[in-house]
Amino acid sequence: MATLTIRDALNQALREELIRDENVFIMGEEVAEYDGAYKVTRGLWKEFGDKRVVDAPITELGFAGLGVGAAMAGLRPVIEFMTWNFSILAADQIINHAAKMLYMSGGEFNIPIVFRGPNGSAFQVSSQHSQALEALYANFPGLKVVMPSNAADAKGLLKSAIRDDNPVIFMEQERMYGMKGEVPEDDDFTIPLGVADVKREGTDCTIVARSMTVPMALDAAEKIREQFDVSVEVVDPRTIKPLDIDTIANSVRKTNRLVIVEESHAFASVGAEISHQIMETAFDHLDAPVKRISTAETPMPYAKNLEAAALPSVDKIIAAVKEVCYL
Amino acid sequence: MECSGILFIFADLQGLREDDILPKAATSRKPEKRANLTSAKGNGKASKGTATSAAFRDVEEAIKEYEDRKASQLRAIKTTDKKVLREMLYQMVLGRHFEEKCAEVYRMGKIGGFCHLYIGQEAIGVGSMTALEPSDMVITSYRDHVQAMVKGLSPESVMAELYGKEGGCVKGKGGSMHMFSKEHEFFGGHGIVGGQIGVATGMAYAAKYKNTGQVVLCFFGEAAVNQGIFHESLNMAELWGLPCIYICENNRYGMGTSQERAMSASSIARKAGSYEMANEFVDGMDVMAVRAATLRAIERARNESRPTLLEIRAYRYMGHSMSDPGNYRTREEIQKYQERDPIVLFKDSLKEAKVLSDKDFEQIEREAIEATDRALKFADESPFPDESELLTDVYA
Numbered sequence: 128m129a130t131l132t133i134r135d136a137l138n139q140a141l142r143e144e145l146i147r148d149e150n151v152f153i154m155g156e157e158v159a160e161y162d163g164a165y166k167v168t169r170g171l172w173k174e175f176g177d178k179r180v181v182d183a184p185i186t187e188l189g190f191a192g193l194g195v196g197a198a199m200a201g202l203r204p205v206i207e208f209m210t211w212n213f214s215i216l217a218a219d220q221i222i223n224h225a226a227k228m229l230y231m232s233g234g235e236f237n238i239p240i241v242f243r244g245p246n247g248s249a250f251q252v253s254s255q256h257s258q259a260l261e262a263l264y265a266n267f268p269g270l271k272v273v274m275p276s277n278a279a280d281a282k283g284l285l286k287s288a289i290r291d292d293n294p295v296i297f298m299e300q301e302r303m304y305g306m307k308g309e310v311p312e313d314d315d316f317t318i319p320l321g322v323a324d325v326k327r328e329g330t331d332c333t334i335v336a337r338s339m340t341v342p343m344a345l346d347a348a349e350k351i352r353e354q355f356d357v358s359v360e361v362v363d364p365r366t367i368k369p370l371d372i373d374t375i376a377n378s379v380r381k382t383n384r385l386v387i388v389e390e391s392h393a394f395a396s397v398g399a400e401i402s403h404q405i406m407e408t409a410f411d412h413l414d415a416p417v418k419r420i421s422t423a424e425t426p427m428p429y430a431k432n433l434e435a436a437a438l439p440s441v442d443k444i445i446a447a448v449k450e451v452c453y454l
Numbered sequence: 455m456e457c458s459g460i461l462f463i464f465a466d467l468q469g470l471r472e473d474d475i476l477p478k479a480a481t482s483r484k485p486e487k488r489a490n491l492t493s494a495k496g497n498g499k500a501s502k503g504t505a506t507s508a509a510f511r512d513v514e515e516a517i518k519e520y521e522d523r524k525a526s527q528l529r530a531i532k533t534t535d536k537k538v539l540r541e542m543l544y545q546m547v548l549g550r551h552f553e554e555k556c557a558e559v560y561r562m563g564k565i566g567g568f569c570h571l572y573i574g575q576e577a578i579g580v581g582s583m584t585a586l587e588p589s590d591m592v593i594t595s596y597r598d599h600v601q602a603m604v605k606g607l608s609p610e611s612v613m614a615e616l617y618g619k620e621g622g623c624v625k626g627k628g629g630s631m632h633m634f635s636k637e638h639e640f641f642g643g644h645g646i647v648g649g650q651i652g653v654a655t656g657m658a659y660a661a662k663y664k665n666t667g668q669v670v671l672c673f674f675g676e677a678a679v680n681q682g683i684f685h686e687s688l689n690m691a692e693l694w695g696l697p698c699i700y701i702c703e704n705n706r707y708g709m710g711t712s713q714e715r716a717m718s719a720s721s722i723a724r725k726a727g728s729y730e731m732a733n734e735f736v737d738g739m740d741v742m743a744v745r746a747a748t749l750r751a752i753e754r755a756r757n758e759s760r761p762t763l764l765e766i767r768a769y770r771y772m773g774h775s776m777s778d779p780g781n782y783r784t785r786e787e788i789q790k791y792q793e794r795d796p797i798v799l800f801k802d803s804l805k806e807a808k809v810l811s812d813k814d815f816e817q818i819e820r821e822a823i824e825a826t827d828r829a830l831k832f833a834d835e836s837p838f839p840d841e842s843e844l845l846t847d848v849y850a
Contacts, residue, residue, distance in 0.1 A: 193655045201660055204656075223646050230627060231634075292850035
């Protein structure tokens with residue numbers, strides 16, 4: 128095991144896959160000579176050169192489309208969006224082309240591509256740079272959606288995403304790039320897509336969290352144990368689509384209570400989907416209504432206090448757990 | 455980088471004058487266009503009058519040059535293999551018959567959804583694609599039936615796809631707009647205006663990356679040129695030297711809106727100049743001119759790894775799709791174009807060049823009719839896809 132930041136774990140995954148498969152290439156804004164806007168691709172251009180690590184013009188729709196065509200013709204592109212906010216410009220290529228190509232070609236052309244970059248809020252970057260878009264992309268059949276929450280998952284899941292034969296939406300979190308964790312050193316270490324992970328075992332209440340809200344949920348779980356002697360289980364789906372609902376339902380069958388924490392807005396969110404699926408699969412096991420913590424239904428404000436008020440927090444999670452546990 | 459003057463390989467190669475494609479004088483044209491914009495919308499009669507005046511000017515000039523054009527076609531025919539010429543004519547005639555039958559069976563309810571026909575534009579698909587190697591890649595828009603067949607898909611598999619049957623080239627999952635075949639390097643018909651231009655750019659990127667020697671032909675209509683993806687793609691293709699040939703099939707209308715009501719500039723070919731990309735304006739009624747221009751672009755792509763934009767002007771005889779009543783133009787305008795039909799012109803030239811005779815034409819007609827009949831029979835007899843197919847091919 129090595130201790131790595133999420134940034135470096137992602138970098139290792141990219142580097143190992145570039146070495147492993149010569150059809151893998153990275154394209155995006157500032158990924159090469161600048162070493163990546165968030166330094167996820169640091170050193171890769173120097174090591175692999177212009178052919179494998181490519182600085183694209185600021186032309187999101189264009190280079191997303193280029194990636195789709197390259198994947199159709201046999202390459203395995205890793206397309207970086209400087210942030211997922213900019214993917215909205217490229218949505219036609221992701222949604223209308225990448226997601227549908229295999230189906231509308233009757234199984235002839237699959238699209239092995241990874242679209243990756245930071246998703247959600249950062250540090251006071253305001254309305255147009257703070258969106259969590261996983262529910263949007265998870266809505267479309269044909270796409271897989273992955274959201275790691277620690278360094279090991281980031282590396283193992285990214286390697287699986289690059290090896291996957293489908294378009295994968297890989298969502299990182301800018302606030303988490305510097306977070307450190309233990310990462311296996313095996314070159315072939317991967318984590319399968321579609322498998323949830325129980326990040327903390329507990330018996331009294333389940334918290335389902337993803338990406339940035341996982342460390343928050345773990346922090347909240349520890350505080351709840353200290354203050355109320357309540358045992359909280361934290362489940363991280365890791366892959367939003369396909370969703371490992373079995374692991375979540377099994378946890379709910381054990382704890383009988385569910386809190387879902389997410390950085391996206393609440394309306395039609397992934398949390399809403401999980402809540403619905405739990406109603407279908409574990410309705411009789413619930414002792415309290417499912418509770419959701421989401422970002423406030425407003426574009427993200429700039430002011431530090433307003434931004435904090437809009438986002439999920441440890442305190443909000445603790446309050447939600449108390450509510451479903453009738454404390 | 456060459457200067458843009460050299461990059462404009464203009465109409466002198468085809469016997470066309472720049473006047474055919476460029477406005478007489480920008481100053482005199484502007485007010486006319488404004489009047490058009492303000493008066494035409496929502497008023498069928500006014501729209502017809504203004505839309506045809508400019509179009510007629512082009513056509514009258516083009517008809518005057520008909521004989522010149524035929525002479526240049528004759529010269530080209532003399533240097534081309536007879537087998538190739540016969541195949542070109544056959545593909546054009548087949549395309550025409552096939553699409554006419556599509557219109558017929560569409561009206562009978564056998565084809566559903568959208569159905570965009572290629573009638574009148576055959577010289578573009580046939581002239582360009584018969585210049586390719588089989589390993590070269592092709593991608594196009596939703597007006598894709600004929601391109602699919604020219605690239606090698608059987609008429610049976612295309613018609614069965616139109617019928618939404620199991621024997622269709624994509625098993626009934628795509629329909630009229632989405633023909634694909636990996637075996638034939640046919641990367642599909644795509645339904646979002648301009649979307650395939652980005653995908654084509656990536657296909658060319660892959661060809662260069664893997665050094666396969668393949669070139670990409672990418673077809674799109676003139677209305678797609680107003681989409682951002684056109685400009686984003688051309689920029690990258692020239693920047694990175696990608697072996698992609700962008701073929702704008704200028705059929706004058708984006709659905710019901712004429713080019714002059716939708717585009718501030720009249721020359722699409724010249725838009726390539728913004729990216730310092732090689733470009734040509736080509737007469738899309740002359741299949742040999744299309745072939746010659748494509749061969750030049752192929753050489754540039756294959757030997758120099760450089761892209762080209764071809765604006766190939768044709769005229770869509772039918773509506774945008776089968777549901778288009780065509781109220782925005784007159785019957786007279788359509789007839790003007792039909793007088794210089796690409797198939798008629800090509801046949802006349804082939805006959806004059808003594809390459810093919812009336813007997814050969816009859817034989818070709820017969821083959822095309824028989825192939826279309828076989829396709830219709832196959833489509834009729836092919837079963838609908840099994841319902842278990844609903845959820846397959848979503849993920850690889």
